[in-house]
Amino acid sequence: MIRRYLLxxxxxxxxxxxxxxGEEGLALCKSAKPDCILLDYDLPDLDGLAVLNALTSDDGxxxxxxxxxxxxxxxxxxxxxxxxxxQDYLVKGEMTAGNLLRAIHNAIERTMMRxxxxxxxxxxxxxxxxxxxxxxxxxxDLRAPLRAIGGFAQIVEQDYRTQLDENGLRYIQRIxxxxxxxxxxxxxxxxxxxxxxxxxxxKPVDLTYVVQxxxxxxxxxxxxxxxxxxxxxxxxxxxxxxxxxxxxILNLVSNALLYHRPGNAPRVELQCILQHQDCLLAVSDNxxxxxxAYQERIFQVFQRLHSEDEYPGTxxxxxxxxxxxxxxxxxxxxxxxxxxxxxxxxxxxSVAESA
Ligand code: ADP
Numbered sequence: 217m218i219r220r221y222l223l224x225x226x227x228x229x230x231x232x233x234x235x236x237x238g239e240e241g242l243a244l245c246k247s248a249k250p251d252c253i254l255l256d257y258d259l260p261d262l263d264g265l266a267v268l269n270a271l272t273s274d275d276g277x278x279x280x281x282x283x284x285x286x287x288x289x290x291x292x293x294x295x296x297x298x299x300x301x302x303q304d305y306l307v308k309g310e311m312t313a314g315n316l317l318r319a320i321h322n323a324i325e326r327t328m329m330r331x332x333x334x335x336x337x338x339x340x341x342x343x344x345x346x347x348x349x350x351x352x353x354x355x356x357d358l359r360a361p362l363r364a365i366g367g368f369a370q371i372v373e374q375d376y377r378t379q380l381d382e383n384g385l386r387y388i389q390r391i392x393x394x395x396x397x398x399x400x401x402x403x404x405x406x407x408x409x410x411x412x413x414x415x416x417x418x419k420p421v422d423l424t425y426v427v428q429x430x431x432x433x434x435x436x437x438x439x440x441x442x443x444x445x446x447x448x449x450x451x452x453x454x455x456x457x458x459x460x461x462x463x464x465i466l467n468l469v470s471n472a473l474l475y476h477r478p479g480n481a482p483r484v485e486l487q488c489i490l491q492h493q494d495c496l497l498a499v500s501d502n503x504x505x506x507x508x509a510y511q512e513r514i515f516q517v518f519q520r521l522h523s524e525d526e527y528p529g530t531x532x533x534x535x536x537x538x539x540x541x542x543x544x545x546x547x548x549x550x551x552x553x554x555x556x557x558x559x560x561x562x563x564x565x566s567v568a569e570s571a
Pocket of ligand 1: 472
């Protein structure tokens with residue numbers, strides 16, 4: 217029985233509903249949705265923790281402001297209750313109008329604040345999802361008209377070149393070049409937004425095989441730049457997501473090949489060390505290097521340090537790397553000396569599970 221008199225002598229007008237048993241209380245909560253529940257630990261049918269448990273939603277939170285009322289000496293249970301979602305507890309023998317009111321106000325306020333923050337988080341997540349879906353649809357739908365522009369420009373260049381003067385030919389070549397660049401941008405943007413909708417698929421991944429696949433994908437560029445690639449003869453098998461790992465290595469090696477100093481053939485070295493349960497991947501190059509000030513910036517979408525004429529690119533590669541690494545709960549960073557080269561590190565946690 218609640219000591220109603222403790223709540224009556226105030227300026228606040230509470231409507232107080234009472235239940236004799238845990239089951240009755242649970243039914244009352246469902247129908248009346250109270251702002252605050254004063255939950256006695258000693259109930260005839262269930263104990264207070266069982267009631268609290270029944271009030272807990274699937275996401276593990278208790279959608280009510282609950283104050284557990286215990287007997288003297290039961291503080292351990294009371295603390296357990298606060299760990300399981302009760303906002304506060306009061307020892308019945310020590311209850312006064314003052315501490316009860318304060319506890320009720322605080323509990324309601326904190327619960328409301330939590331609910332507002334959860335709602336804001338949900339709104340933000342939903343907004344984010346909508347933006348991602350919009351970017352995906354936009355990128356996807358831009359592709360067809362863009363391919364038509366590029367395709368017809370190529371036809372003009374091939375079939376009508378004799379009818380074009382020098383300027384006309386140059387303009388048409390610029391159209392072809394720009395549409396290729398935009399096509400690449402769209403491809404990468406789609407890869408980036410696709411990551412957002414992906415769930416992790418972990419399995420044993422043979423890094424020797426993954427690196428081999430990447431080198432095959434980049435074979436043309438490796439030959440064209442006369443690059444030397446140094447890879448250990450045998451790399452470990454890690455427990456991870458193969459597609460994400462492949463995207464990470466592909467982007468890092470392809471940057472290492474691209475950002476080389478003019479007249480200096482790229483030298484790219486890949487290393488992998490297993491430390492406890494972590495896997496540390498390192499991709500080093502002897503390229504132009506990056507100033508330490510760009511540590512954060514280069515991992516953001518569309519952030520480039522060079523013009524398209526100097527080094528072609530989209531500014532999405534490292535954002536893909538960062539997103540993939542984040543999804544796996546890892547870290548990515550670089551060390552670099554400007555004018556000498558860079559090393560990109562990727563640390564992936566808890567992956568050293570053998571096949
Ligand atoms: P992109 O290469 O398409 O521009 P990235 O996101 O892969 O986009 O890279 C962002 C920027 O980081 C690049 O524009 C470049 O300035 C810099 N960068 C990335 N990798 C290297 C590297 N290995 N050496 C020097 N600069 C690099």
